[in-house]
Amino acid sequence: VPDDAQQPAAPLPGTQDLLFEAARRLRRCEAALCRVFEAAQYSEVIPPAIESADVFGPEAFRALDRGGRLVALRADFTAQVARIAATRLAGVSPLRLYYRGSIVRRVEGGSVYERLQAGCELVGAPGPDADAELLSLASAALAALGLRSARISVGTMGYFAALIRAAGCSPRLAGALSDAVDRKDLPMLRGLCEREVPPGKARDAILVLAQPPRPQRQAAQLLAQAEALAPSDDARAALQRIAATLALAKGDLEVDLGEVRGLGYYTGIVFNLYAQGAPRPVGGGGRYDSLLGRFGDPRPAVGFSLDLDALAPLAELS
């Protein structure tokens, strides 16, 4: 095998060239999604591919510009849309915005990957009806791509955060618990709880977070069981909120109170999208009520993004 330096012509691992049929497929998927978003009264925004690094998290690919300013390639559309909404569109509510394009992120070990995304953000709408609108829209987007047996797994960051507060966990312990819940690692969760969490309602409630997801029709039962264990008003409020959202949302939904994975800024509902044939989530979203505040216009917002690279090969467009 010749040395890497002698093969400068191949794309970097984690990136790709899309040619001909693959390019056509991807653009047709993108167009199908844009039609769904436009029909739901969402308007397109096109943010720049590079901007000040403090808009993004540590996963962004950064460099110093000539003036010594830290800039980054777009790592996340949501943060850019939040910046736009909080600055040029400050105070205009509700805002329905969508986007499409690529993001670049660093991975452990120093390399990068690029993904094509399309997604929606609804800014300035605080209620469960807004959460449900986004869930229904995500579901309609998957249907527009002809994906049968796609599923949305819905959880809430608010509930987990309330349990962590009630149990008085340190940030380190909260991280370990979140990781165990995310991996459905009941043995690890039990060990952590027994060693480090004081006995009580909060601990009991944390322990049931690793249980399997339930279809939407069994949601009431699952949420009632969780409410019986809820240690605080915050926790109860988070559960009532997700129940109200699920009552309004359309699609093949699944409730999973252990769905705690998402971008660091999620504060309420959080969801991941799964499609037959894809071994990983093909999209996800959530509510982020404190992100716009970072740009000077504190307003609630909720959104989702779809991974077009994963979806395009699976789509069945008529």
Place this chain on the structure above:
Amino acid sequence: VITIALPKGRLQRPVLERFAAAGVKPEEDPATTRRLIIPAGAQARFVVLKDADVPLYVERGAAELGVCGLDQVLESGADLLTPIDFGFGKCRLCLAAPRGSKAAQQTALADASELGRSLRVASKYPRLTAKWFARRGVPVDLVHLSGSVELAAVSGLTDAIVDLVETGRTLEENGLVIVDDLLQVSARLVVNRAAYRLKVEELLPLLEALG
């Protein structure tokens, strides 16, 4: 059909016993057949793999579930669900060094400068080893080996090794002592994230029977 990644080696027999108790039995004995994919009734099939390859097969969805040691789950860095600890295949991932050597003293780790250079460590587990030392702020010169790891410390290739220890007899016979534990290992069930959501109706009865 649910595809189950079955590890070769010492875990295979106890894993098959647990699956048999849950009503999933391979139609041929994986230990003797040459077939790589072995049906197990109408609902399931086994694929037989080296245990280090189990996490990737499951992460990428070629198998919905699999069994391997926690060491392999963490070393692979694969993004998986790990709902069940089978409790067998117990061992420890340990840091070991020649008895009486500088590296054999815990204080030498805290102050590796005593060696006058970075600590040299050999392992089949470069990711776990690097993470463990990084968390302690100790710089290491990591040598990634594929087998006979004890030999590295005995022959002077490295100051210490990180390897699985079951009884400790091999270490003892080669004049090595355990300096610290990195991880308690046992056999874990690993499940693909998407399969867990999309095939929950099929998988749950099996997971309950296994757990």
